[in-house]
Amino acid sequence: MKLRHKKILTAYLFLLVPLTFFAFIRFYPMISAFYISFTDWNIISPVKNFVGLANYVKIFNDSVFRISLLNTLKYVAYGVPSVIVLSLILALLLNNITKLQGFYRLIYVMPYITPLVATSWVWRWMYQKPPTGIINNFLNMLGLPTRSFLMSTTEALPSIVVTTVWIEVGYCIIIFLAGLQSIPKEYLEAARVDGANRRQLLFKITIPLLNPVIVFLSVMQTIIFLRIFTQVYNMSDQGSGGPLNSTKPLVLYIYQKAFKSFDMGTATAATVILFLIILGITVVQLKVLNKKVEY
């Protein structure tokens, strides 16, 4: 009896600092963010008035907010399918080979672990107009027309997506490869004995069995593209999300509202919107993953 009490006490003692941390650094700020989003607080003035949903009405009437929301959805729509399809294909190819598999995997994941700020500036350098930009020089060499990439309102966003795909692909390859290698060989053997061809093996066995991994990675990548910031900040002029707001995502909008205009109420309202989008996607993921599929 005594030992049991001592152990319970020890457990609480061990959890004291961490629980205080989660309460004050995670939970309380979240509540506080909800609260601020209902006030007209500007960090310079000490007055905080409760304004109800006024901030939410205000941002949806703000054309810059609508543009950045739309841009964020574009990042997701272009980025997520590209990352998933590319990394799945590469993982399947990697699964075909035995020698050097570890080496290829190592090289592919390098962009993922290098500092995003550094890779953003390297790509910005490569995207420069001719004769400076190496990509344009390469296009020139092939006799193709040169492009303005980051300088153009239509090409800048896709250019940033390309860089982000280059970064994220390696991570997804590792997860896909682990998923592929956990598929029992007997399944494939049995199907082969039954006379299934290569394509049937891939689409009827491998990909359905990989489904949970595909869902997991799609959701994870969606959240990553929804939260895109660092690349855009470093690849657009003065971190503005330009040219003409054409690359500005939600998080950059929040950053500018909060730390350039010091309009905390509006900025937190935008963070709440981001939170709700992410929450919605996570709930959908849990629903899809919990649906048991029988093979």
Added chain:
Amino acid sequence: MTRSEKIIKIFSYLILTTLIIVMTFPFIWMVLSSLKPFREIYRPYLFPKNPTLDNYKQILSSSLFPNWFLNSLFVALSTTFSVLFFDSLVGYTIAKYRFPGRNIIFIFILSTLMIPTEMLIIPWYIMSSRLGWIDTYWGIMFPGMITAFGIFLMRQFMETIPNDLLDAARIDGISEFGIFLKIALPLVKPALASLAILNFIGNWNAFLWPLIVSSKPKMYTLPVGLAYFSSENLMHWELIMTGATISTVPLIMVFLIFQKQIIRGIMLSGLKG
């Protein structure tokens, strides 16, 4: 091996090898550009005609890069040690002790994973400016001192430790904290290594929060410093690429040394789903 299998294999190698060029070229171009003198930087050839280390000398002697480097090193190491200690302590407590509220506490901690950092930065900033944490190391580090993901991970590994082992240590008169430190921790070393390395990389690369919480250039971390330095030297791509190389090379080295732990860590992070 049948003929079609052989063809598929050769085809796979061919594509995978071509892609290596795409994946590594930006790194190669970064390093090559950092070795070019200014008058060569706008020339379209790959290799520098007169390779020089002058850019490195200039950056190390007349910019704040050495400062930023040390800031990043200190911040990344300190948060990593804190994360290792607290995450494994909480994981151990939840896995190995029976006490009222255990499940609720675990769910509470895990539920914080749902909150995006972007929603917390504004309250964090207000908190930091009230408490005088702006432009301090603590200000940069405090949000990452304990992580819910690490707790989740360590709990899973701590659960595999047999209870008999811990009870035997209790009979030997080792204190409860001693059991955690001397018996439990050494048994989960591989998991600790992966958690450490992923955390170090994450903190070394962190951008948004350090950008907000530091206003004095002296207090910048390497990514924030690089962003600031680059926008100040916009035409000097040779200097920007030198700065980028300086912030990338240590990480590539860490990566090559600890590749096994990193790959395993990435696989473990996939367990979350």
